[in-house]
Amino acid sequence: MFTSGGSFDQSLPDRFTTTSLQDQHLACLSKTWLPTGGLAQADKEDGHSKLVRAGYLRQSHPGVFHMLPLGLRMQEKLEKLIDKHMLSVGASKVSLSSLSSQALWERTKRLEAYGPELFRLNDRKDAPLLLAPTHEEEITTLVAKLVTSYKNLPLRLYQIGRKYRDELRPRQGVLRSREFLMKDLYTFDASVDAALQSYEEVRAAYSRLFDELKIPYVVAEASSGDIGGDLSHEYHLPSSMGEDMVISCNSCSYVANEELAVAKPPSQDQSAAKARVWRGVSKDRTFLVNVWYPNVPGLSESDINTHAIKTVVPGLDSSMEDSIAFWTQDSTKESGSSQKVLKLVNVVDRRMSPTISESIKGGSHPQLLPVGSNLDVSSIKIETITSSEGGQPINALRIRDGDNCTHCESGKLKVEKAVELGHTFHLGTRYSKPLGANVQMRENVMAPMQMGCHGIGVSRIIGAVANHLADEKGLNWPRAIAPFEVVVIPGRGVQDEDAHEIYDQLVGEKQEVDVVLDDRAESFPWKMKDADTVGHPIIVLLGRKWLSDRICEVQCRRLKVKEDVAFDELPVYINNLLSQL
Amino acid sequence: MFTSGGSFDQSLPDRFTTTSLQDQHLACLSKTWLPTGGLAQADKEDGHSKLVRAGYLRQSHPGVFHMLPLGLRMQEKLEKLIDKHMLSVGASKVSLSSLSSQALWERTKRLEAYGPELFRLNDRKDAPLLLAPTHEEEITTLVAKLVTSYKNLPLRLYQIGRKYRDELRPRQGVLRSREFLMKDLYTFDASVDAALQSYEEVRAAYSRLFDELKIPYVVAEASSGDIGGDLSHEYHLPSSMGEDMVISCNSCSYVANEELAVAKPPSQDQSAAKARVWRGVSKDRTFLVNVWYPNVPGLSESDINTHAIKTVVPGLDSSMEDSIAFWTQDSTKESGSSQKVLKLVNVVDRRMSPTISESIKGGSHPQLLPVGSNLDVSSIKIETITSSEGGQPINALRIRDGDNCTHCESGKLKVEKAVELGHTFHLGTRYSKPLGANVQMRENVMAPMQMGCHGIGVSRIIGAVANHLADEKGLNWPRAIAPFEVVVIPGRGVQDEDAHEIYDQLVGEKQEVDVVLDDRAESFPWKMKDADTVGHPIIVLLGRKWLSDRICEVQCRRLKVKEDVAFDELPVYINNLLSQL
Incomplete structure (x- = not known):
C-alpha cells in the first residue's frame, strides 16, 4: 500500500492554499x-x-x-x-479528538502512571474525561x-x-x-x-x-x-x-x-577510603536510602545518578527535596504509634574501599544515620547493596565530562544540556x-x-x-521556518513603485522567495531595529545609495553580512545567502 | 491600517504549501x-x-x-x-488557547450564564479552568x-x-x-x-x-x-x-x-370560545404557568411560542418535560412542610373570548388546575396576564405557515427548519x-x-x-470543499500510462483542477460505487470505449450528467461542469 517516498499528494493544490492573484501580489x-x-x-x-x-x-x-x-x-x-x-x-x-475518556486510559494502565500531569474533567453526566x-x-x-x-x-x-x-x-x-x-x-x-x-x-x-x-x-x-x-x-x-x-x-x-548512558567503570586501584553519603527515602516512606560515594574534591550530591540507584532500589523517591528530615520525623512518629519496622538500605559505589563497605554492612559506620537523628542503629534493619542483579559493581555517579567511552578504545565522553x-x-x-x-x-x-x-x-x-539562534540584537531563524525570508525596508524618499520593483525582483517569477515589504508608518531606524528583533533572515535596505545608484544594502546577521548589492544582482546574491540559512 | 479587499498575503508561498515536485505530480x-x-x-x-x-x-x-x-x-x-x-x-x-480561566469568565458574568454547557476543570494546583x-x-x-x-x-x-x-x-x-x-x-x-x-x-x-x-x-x-x-x-x-x-x-x-420573528396579529373577530391550556413551571418551582390558547383543529402544544411567553413570564422554565407532575407533587409536599404561598400565573392569548378571560381571572374556569390535582383553587394566589408590558395583547402561538407579514402588505410567512x-x-x-x-x-x-x-x-x-446534498447513492459536495474535484477510475485493461495521461490532461498546466486517480486494487464496479458514496463531484471512467476510441464516460450525479467525452474535449467539458458545482 505504501511506497517509501510515495507520491500521494495530501497537500492541497495551489488554488486552495494561496489567495486569488489580486490579493497575493504583495505582502x-x-x-x-x-x-x-x-x-x-x-x-x-x-x-x-x-x-x-x-x-x-x-x-x-x-x-x-x-x-x-x-x-x-x-x-x-x-x-x-x-x-x-x-x-x-x-x-x-x-x-x-483532544477529549479522551479515563476509562480508555485505564485499559492501558496509564491513567495512574501519568498521575497529576493529566488534566482530568467530568462532563455534565459525570463521565470522567481527560485532555489527551x-x-x-x-x-x-x-x-x-x-x-x-x-x-x-x-x-x-x-x-x-x-x-x-x-x-x-x-x-x-x-x-x-x-x-x-x-x-x-x-x-x-x-x-x-x-x-x-x-x-x-x-x-x-x-x-x-x-x-x-x-x-x-x-x-x-x-x-x-x-x-x-x-x-x-x-x-x-x-x-x-x-x-x-x-x-x-x-x-x-x-x-x-x-x-541510558554508560561509561567505562573506574579501575580498581582508585578505591576511595573516605566516604560521603547521599540520602533518599522510599516512596512509601518506610525506609531510608544511603548512597555511599567517594569523598573527593569535585564530587557533589548533584553527581549522584538517581536513575542507576533506582535500578537497584526500585522504591526510591528521588523527587523529595528534604528527604532526611521527612524520614527522621516521619519514622520517629511512626515508631511510636505503630511499631513499624525501620529499615536502612545502603547502596555502595564501586569506588569505595572494602574497609568502608564492611563498616557499613556491619552497622558500625558513624554516618549511617543523619546528623541529629536520635534513633538507635541496633534497632534498625540494615540492608547493603554493592552490586546489581547481574552481579555488576554499582556505579552510583553520573557520567561526567572526560569519563571513558565503553564503545571504543580511546573515546572520552562529553556531557551537555x-x-x-x-x-x-x-x-x-x-x-x-x-x-x-x-x-x-x-x-x-x-x-x-x-x-x-x-x-x-x-x-x-x-x-x-x-x-539557540538569538543574539543580543534579537531573534534569528533558519530559512525553513522564518515567518518571512527577506524584509524590504524602503528609506525616506523612496517611491512605492521602487519598493514594489525590488519586491518583485526578489520574489522572482517562480515565487521561490518569501519576501515582505515593511510599509508601516514608522521611521527607517525603527524598522531596522524591529527587523533585527523579529529576526528576518535577510534585510534589504533602500537608502541613499538606492536613490543615487539603485544599490541596496543587504544585511544578514547570522552570516555577518552587510553588503551593497546592485538591483540586477539581488536575486543571485540573496539566493546564495538563503541557501546557507 | 486596513483596506477592504487589502493585499496582505497571510497565506504561505507555494513552496511551503505543496510538496516537492516529484511528490506532487500524481495524487x-x-x-x-x-x-x-x-x-x-x-x-x-x-x-x-x-x-x-x-x-x-x-x-x-x-x-x-x-x-x-x-x-x-x-x-x-x-x-x-x-x-x-x-x-x-x-x-x-x-x-x-483552548484553556481559559474561570476567574476571567466571572468578570463578564458568563461563568454562570453558560451553566452546564461549560466544560470546567481544575489544574493540579486547584486553579479553576475551563475549555473555551x-x-x-x-x-x-x-x-x-x-x-x-x-x-x-x-x-x-x-x-x-x-x-x-x-x-x-x-x-x-x-x-x-x-x-x-x-x-x-x-x-x-x-x-x-x-x-x-x-x-x-x-x-x-x-x-x-x-x-x-x-x-x-x-x-x-x-x-x-x-x-x-x-x-x-x-x-x-x-x-x-x-x-x-x-x-x-x-x-x-x-x-x-x-x-425574533413577528407576524401580523389575528383580527379581532376570530376570538375563540373554547380554550386549551399549556402548562409550565417557574425555574424556582414556586408557581405554575397556564398558557391559554384556542381549542381549534390543527393547533397543539408544540405551537406555543415559549420565547414570547418568557418575555411576560421571565421565570418560566420551558425545558421541563413533565412540568405538571413535578409542580403538583412538589407543591403538595412544600405546602405541608413550609407554608409556601402557591401561585398560578395565567397567560391568555389574544384570540381567547372575553368570557373565558373573565372566568380565568375570576378563578372559576374548570381547567385552572391540572387533572388529578387535589389543591383548593381558593387557597392559591392567581395572577392573569393578557397583555405585554407595552400594552400589546399576547400572541402565545408560534408563527405558522401562512401567517401575515408585518413588513409588507400582501406577504405570507413561511416557517422552515x-x-x-x-x-x-x-x-x-x-x-x-x-x-x-x-x-x-x-x-x-x-x-x-x-x-x-x-x-x-x-x-x-x-x-x-x-x-443537504446527499442522495440515495451517497454524498455530494460543492466544488469549493469537495476532497477532490474529479476522480479518474481506470477499468480493466487500461494502461497506467493512459490513466496518467488523462490525469495530466485534467489537471491542466495551471493545475487548476484537483484530480485524484483511483489506483487501488479493487474492482471497477466497487470503485464506481465507492466514488458515489464518497461524493466526488465528477467521475471520469475509462472503460471499453477508452480502449477502442479514447473516449471517457463523465458522470456527475448532481447535474444528472452521464456523457461520453473524447480525450481532447475533456478539459473544457469538465471545467464547464465544475463551474456549476
Missing part, C-alpha cells in the same frame, strides 16, 4: 497585526522573552499561550515542513475498529495538534508549556521485522527534517519510560537552557541520554494487546499489530530555535 | 488511508452516517469525533476558503494589553480552532458535537459608526463566502442571547434536519429567526467595558472599544452540507 507588514516592541529588552533575556517582545506569542495563563500572526505564520511553515517529511514515509494525516497528552490509546482503538487484515498494513497515521500536560513547573514559554502543539505519528505493522523497518524509515525522515532545519542536533539512545516498548531514540538540540542531559563520545558515534525536540519509540504490542488491535495473519490466526510512535514538539522547536 | 487514492465501505447502508441514513460510512470521520466518544484523511482534507479546503474571505476584510489570523466555548474574554484581554490608541484601530482578528460545549444532547454527528471547529472573528473599533461599518463589511464577506459554497442560505435577524449586544444576524441552511426555525416572507425580504452555519453580532462594549479594553481617543480621554464577533461553524458546515 506588506502594514496589513497584519504585529504588536512588536512593546516591552523593554531585559538584561539577560531568554528566547521566550524575545518571542513575546517581537510579537510572536503571548501568555494567556500560566504555561498556556496565544499565537499571534507572526508566530502562527512560523508555526504553519513548520507544520508544512513536517507534512512534507511525513508524506515521504507514506503517512496519512488525521486529526484526533498523547494519543496511543485513541489511535489504537480507532485502528482496531477499521483494520482487520495484515493486507491493510503497513499503516502510518499522523496528526499535528494540541496536547495537554499539567506540568508542575511550566517554564521558558513554549519550551515547557501545558497546552502545546505536537506532531505524533503512529505506525502499524504485521510483524516485528516490518515494524523495525518502519522505525528506520521514520528515523531517516526525522534526520532529513532536522537537517532541513539546519540546526545542530544529536540523536541519543533513550529509555522508553511510561510509553512502553523497547527501542527508542531522542532528537536533541544541545542548549545551556535545556533540561535534559545528552552524553556523547568524542571518538566514536555513541550518543545516549542520561538515563539539551532540549528534546523529537522522540521515536518502537512500541511493539504495548497498546495493541490491551486494546485488542489485532489483524488476521492467516486463516484463524490473529495477531496484535506491532506499533511505533514518533513525536516532534512543534511548539518546542519554536522555543528551542529561538533560544 | 492517488492508494497512497492514503481511506477506510471506506465498512458499514452497510441503513434504510433512512442521515448525512452523518454517510460521512462515517464513506470514511470522512469517526466518533471517538459521545459528541466527540476524529477526522480521517478524507474529512481532514475537506476541512482544510473549507479553512482555506474562510482564510481567503477573512483576508478580504483585512483580518489577521491568530490561534488562542468561544473566545470573547480571551481576545478582549489580549487586545486590552496590546492596543492602547484609536490609531491602532480598526483591528480584526480571527482564528479557526477547536471549541468545547458540553451539549445536553449531542446529535447528528458534527452538526451538534461537544468538541468542534469554529471560525471566530473579532472586530475592534473606536466608535459605534466604525463598528457598524465593520459589521457590514463582514456581512458582505459572509455573503461572498456562502455564495462560493453554492448552497442555499437565508440571513435571519436574530437575538444576541448570552453573547450580548444589539445587532445580530444568523446564516441558515434550510434543512428538515435542522433544529432552528427560520421565518421568511414570500413577498418582501423579511427573514428572522423564531426568537434550518441549520445555523454562521452568526454575526455587534457587541458594542459588552466585553470591552468589564475587561477594561480601552483606547485613548484624545488627550486624557479613554473609551472602551466597540466590538463585534462573527462565527462560522466549520465542522457544522460539513455536517449540514452532507445532509
Whole structure:
C-alpha cells in the first residue's frame, strides 16, 4: 500500500492554499497585526522573552499561550515542513479528538502512571474525561475498529495538534508549556521485522527534517519510560537552557541520554577510603536510602545518578527535596504509634574501599544515620547493596565530562544540556494487546499489530530555535521556518513603485522567495531595529545609495553580512545567502 | 491600517504549501488511508452516517469525533476558503488557547450564564479552568494589553480552532458535537459608526463566502442571547434536519429567526370560545404557568411560542418535560412542610373570548388546575396576564405557515427548519467595558472599544452540507470543499500510462483542477460505487470505449450528467461542469 517516498499528494493544490492573484501580489507588514516592541529588552533575556517582545506569542495563563500572526505564520511553515517529511514515509494525516475518556486510559494502565500531569474533567453526566497528552490509546482503538487484515498494513497515521500536560513547573514559554502543539505519528505493522523497518524509515525522515532545519542536533539512545516498548531514540538540540542531559563520545558515534548512558567503570586501584553519603527515602516512606560515594574534591550530591540507584532500589523517591528530615520525623512518629519496622538500605559505589563497605554492612559506620537523628542503629534493619542483579559493581555517579567511552578504545565522553525536540519509540504490542488491535495473519490466526510512535514538539522547536539562534540584537531563524525570508525596508524618499520593483525582483517569477515589504508608518531606524528583533533572515535596505545608484544594502546577521548589492544582482546574491540559512 | 479587499498575503508561498515536485505530480487514492465501505447502508441514513460510512470521520466518544484523511482534507479546503474571505476584510489570523480561566469568565458574568454547557476543570494546583466555548474574554484581554490608541484601530482578528460545549444532547454527528471547529472573528473599533461599518463589511464577506459554497442560505435577524449586544444576524441552511426555525416572507425580504420573528396579529373577530391550556413551571418551582390558547383543529402544544411567553413570564422554565407532575407533587409536599404561598400565573392569548378571560381571572374556569390535582383553587394566589408590558395583547402561538407579514402588505410567512452555519453580532462594549479594553481617543480621554464577533461553524458546515446534498447513492459536495474535484477510475485493461495521461490532461498546466486517480486494487464496479458514496463531484471512467476510441464516460450525479467525452474535449467539458458545482 505504501511506497517509501510515495507520491500521494495530501497537500492541497495551489488554488486552495494561496489567495486569488489580486490579493497575493504583495505582502506588506502594514496589513497584519504585529504588536512588536512593546516591552523593554531585559538584561539577560531568554528566547521566550524575545518571542513575546517581537510579537510572536503571548501568555494567556500560566504555561498556556496565544499565537499571534507572526508566530502562527512560523508555526504553519513548520507544520508544512513536517507534512512534507511525513508524506515521504507514506503517512496519512488525521486529526484526533483532544477529549479522551479515563476509562480508555485505564485499559492501558496509564491513567495512574501519568498521575497529576493529566488534566482530568467530568462532563455534565459525570463521565470522567481527560485532555489527551498523547494519543496511543485513541489511535489504537480507532485502528482496531477499521483494520482487520495484515493486507491493510503497513499503516502510518499522523496528526499535528494540541496536547495537554499539567506540568508542575511550566517554564521558558513554549519550551515547557501545558497546552502545546505536537506532531505524533503512529505506525502499524504485521510483524516485528516490518515494524523495525518502519522505525528506520521514520528515523531517516526525522534526520532529513532536522537537517532541513539546519540546526545542530544529536540523536541519543533513550529509555522508553511510561510509553512502553523497547527501542527508542531522542532528537536533541544541545542548549545551556535545556533540561535534559545528552552524553556523547568524542571518538566514536555513541550518543545516549542520561538515563541510558554508560561509561567505562573506574579501575580498581582508585578505591576511595573516605566516604560521603547521599540520602533518599522510599516512596512509601518506610525506609531510608544511603548512597555511599567517594569523598573527593569535585564530587557533589548533584553527581549522584538517581536513575542507576533506582535500578537497584526500585522504591526510591528521588523527587523529595528534604528527604532526611521527612524520614527522621516521619519514622520517629511512626515508631511510636505503630511499631513499624525501620529499615536502612545502603547502596555502595564501586569506588569505595572494602574497609568502608564492611563498616557499613556491619552497622558500625558513624554516618549511617543523619546528623541529629536520635534513633538507635541496633534497632534498625540494615540492608547493603554493592552490586546489581547481574552481579555488576554499582556505579552510583553520573557520567561526567572526560569519563571513558565503553564503545571504543580511546573515546572520552562529553556531557551537555539539551532540549528534546523529537522522540521515536518502537512500541511493539504495548497498546495493541490491551486494546485488542489485532489483524488476521492467516486463516484463524490473529495477531496484535506491532506499533511505533514518533513525536516532534512543534511548539518546542519554536522555543528551542529561538533560544539557540538569538543574539543580543534579537531573534534569528533558519530559512525553513522564518515567518518571512527577506524584509524590504524602503528609506525616506523612496517611491512605492521602487519598493514594489525590488519586491518583485526578489520574489522572482517562480515565487521561490518569501519576501515582505515593511510599509508601516514608522521611521527607517525603527524598522531596522524591529527587523533585527523579529529576526528576518535577510534585510534589504533602500537608502541613499538606492536613490543615487539603485544599490541596496543587504544585511544578514547570522552570516555577518552587510553588503551593497546592485538591483540586477539581488536575486543571485540573496539566493546564495538563503541557501546557507 | 486596513483596506477592504487589502493585499496582505497571510497565506504561505507555494513552496511551503505543496510538496516537492516529484511528490506532487500524481495524487492517488492508494497512497492514503481511506477506510471506506465498512458499514452497510441503513434504510433512512442521515448525512452523518454517510460521512462515517464513506470514511470522512469517526466518533471517538459521545459528541466527540476524529477526522480521517478524507474529512481532514475537506476541512482544510473549507479553512482555506474562510482564510481567503477573512483576508478580504483585512483580518489577521491568530490561534488562542483552548484553556481559559474561570476567574476571567466571572468578570463578564458568563461563568454562570453558560451553566452546564461549560466544560470546567481544575489544574493540579486547584486553579479553576475551563475549555473555551468561544473566545470573547480571551481576545478582549489580549487586545486590552496590546492596543492602547484609536490609531491602532480598526483591528480584526480571527482564528479557526477547536471549541468545547458540553451539549445536553449531542446529535447528528458534527452538526451538534461537544468538541468542534469554529471560525471566530473579532472586530475592534473606536466608535459605534466604525463598528457598524465593520459589521457590514463582514456581512458582505459572509455573503461572498456562502455564495462560493453554492448552497442555499437565508440571513435571519436574530437575538444576541448570552453573547450580548444589539445587532445580530444568523446564516441558515434550510434543512428538515435542522433544529432552528427560520421565518421568511414570500413577498418582501423579511427573514428572522423564531426568537425574533413577528407576524401580523389575528383580527379581532376570530376570538375563540373554547380554550386549551399549556402548562409550565417557574425555574424556582414556586408557581405554575397556564398558557391559554384556542381549542381549534390543527393547533397543539408544540405551537406555543415559549420565547414570547418568557418575555411576560421571565421565570418560566420551558425545558421541563413533565412540568405538571413535578409542580403538583412538589407543591403538595412544600405546602405541608413550609407554608409556601402557591401561585398560578395565567397567560391568555389574544384570540381567547372575553368570557373565558373573565372566568380565568375570576378563578372559576374548570381547567385552572391540572387533572388529578387535589389543591383548593381558593387557597392559591392567581395572577392573569393578557397583555405585554407595552400594552400589546399576547400572541402565545408560534408563527405558522401562512401567517401575515408585518413588513409588507400582501406577504405570507413561511416557517422552515434550518441549520445555523454562521452568526454575526455587534457587541458594542459588552466585553470591552468589564475587561477594561480601552483606547485613548484624545488627550486624557479613554473609551472602551466597540466590538463585534462573527462565527462560522466549520465542522457544522460539513455536517449540514452532507445532509443537504446527499442522495440515495451517497454524498455530494460543492466544488469549493469537495476532497477532490474529479476522480479518474481506470477499468480493466487500461494502461497506467493512459490513466496518467488523462490525469495530466485534467489537471491542466495551471493545475487548476484537483484530480485524484483511483489506483487501488479493487474492482471497477466497487470503485464506481465507492466514488458515489464518497461524493466526488465528477467521475471520469475509462472503460471499453477508452480502449477502442479514447473516449471517457463523465458522470456527475448532481447535474444528472452521464456523457461520453473524447480525450481532447475533456478539459473544457469538465471545467464547464465544475463551474456549476
